[in-house]
Amino acid sequence: MALTDFDRALIAATQGGLPLVARPYEAVGAMLGVSGEQVRQRLSSMLDSGLIRRIGAVPNHYRLGYTxxxxxxxxxxxxxxxxxxxxxxxxxxxxxxxxxxxxxxxxxxxxxxxxxxxxxxxxxxxxxxxxxxxxxxxxxxxxxxxxxxxxxxxxxxxx
Structure with a gap:
C-alpha cells in the first residue's frame, strides 16, 4: 500500500507518540492543518487496512515502579x-x-x-x-x- 503525503506527515507527527493532552488528535491535526476528526479517521482506516497494527500506550514500566x-x-x-x-x-x-x-x-x-x-x-x-x-x-x-x-x-x- 502506497503512503500518501498526508500519511507520511501523520506518521512523522505521531512516531514519537501522541501528545499528552486531553485531545491528542486535535493537537496533531493542528500541527498538520487538518481537523482532529480527520486525524482520527485516517488512523482508523490505517488500522482497518493493516498499515498500522494498533494505537496504544507504551509505558516505561521501570519508571512507573514496576521493576x-x-x-x-x-x-x-x-x-x-x-x-x-x-x-x-x-x-x-x-x-x-x-x-x-x-x-x-x-x-x-x-x-x-x-x-x-x-x-x-x-x-x-x-x-x-x-x-x-x-x-x-x-x-x-x-x-x-x-x-x-x-x-x-x-x-x-x-x-
Whole structure:
C-alpha cells in the first residue's frame, strides 16, 4: 500500500507518540492543518487496512515502579490454550498474552503472558494466580525476567 503525503506527515507527527493532552488528535491535526476528526479517521482506516497494527500506550514500566518484569511461559494443552489464554489476557497484571508454537524438545511452552510487579515476589504471586486458572491443563511453566528495556518506540519512517 502506497503512503500518501498526508500519511507520511501523520506518521512523522505521531512516531514519537501522541501528545499528552486531553485531545491528542486535535493537537496533531493542528500541527498538520487538518481537523482532529480527520486525524482520527485516517488512523482508523490505517488500522482497518493493516498499515498500522494498533494505537496504544507504551509505558516505561521501570519508571512507573514496576521493576520486576517477567515473561511467564506456559506449557498448556493445545485444545485448551485458546480459551485459557483469553482468560489470562484479561487479568490486570498481564500486559500482553499470546500463543506461540512449541519448539520441542527444547521449548515446550505455547502460552506467553507478560507480568509486571514491584518485586519478583509480586510477579511470582501473579504467576501462581495464572497457574490456578490454567489448572490441570498446564504441564509446566517458567518466568523469564527482563534485564533491559529493548524497545519503546512506535512506527518509524525511513528517509
Amino acid at each position: 520486576a518484569n517477567g515473561m511467564s511461559v506456559w506449557d498448556v494443552e493445545d485444545d485448551q490454550v485458546q480459551a485459557l489464554g483469553q482468560r489470562i489476557a484479561k487479568l490486570p497484571g498481564v500486559s500482553h498474552c499470546y500463543r506461540r508454537p512449541r519448539h520441542l524438545p527444547e521449548w515446550p511452552y505455547n502460552l506467553f503472558a507478560m507480568l509486571h510487579g514491584t518485586s519478583r515476589a509480586a510477579v511470582e504471586q501473579q504467576a501462581q494466580e495464572l497457574a490456578a486458572i490454567l489448572g490441570a491443563a498446564c504441564r509446566g511453566h517458567d518466568i523469564l525476567y527482563s534485564t533491559a528495556i529493548l524497545k519503546k518506540t512506535g512506527l518509524r519512517l525511513k528517509n
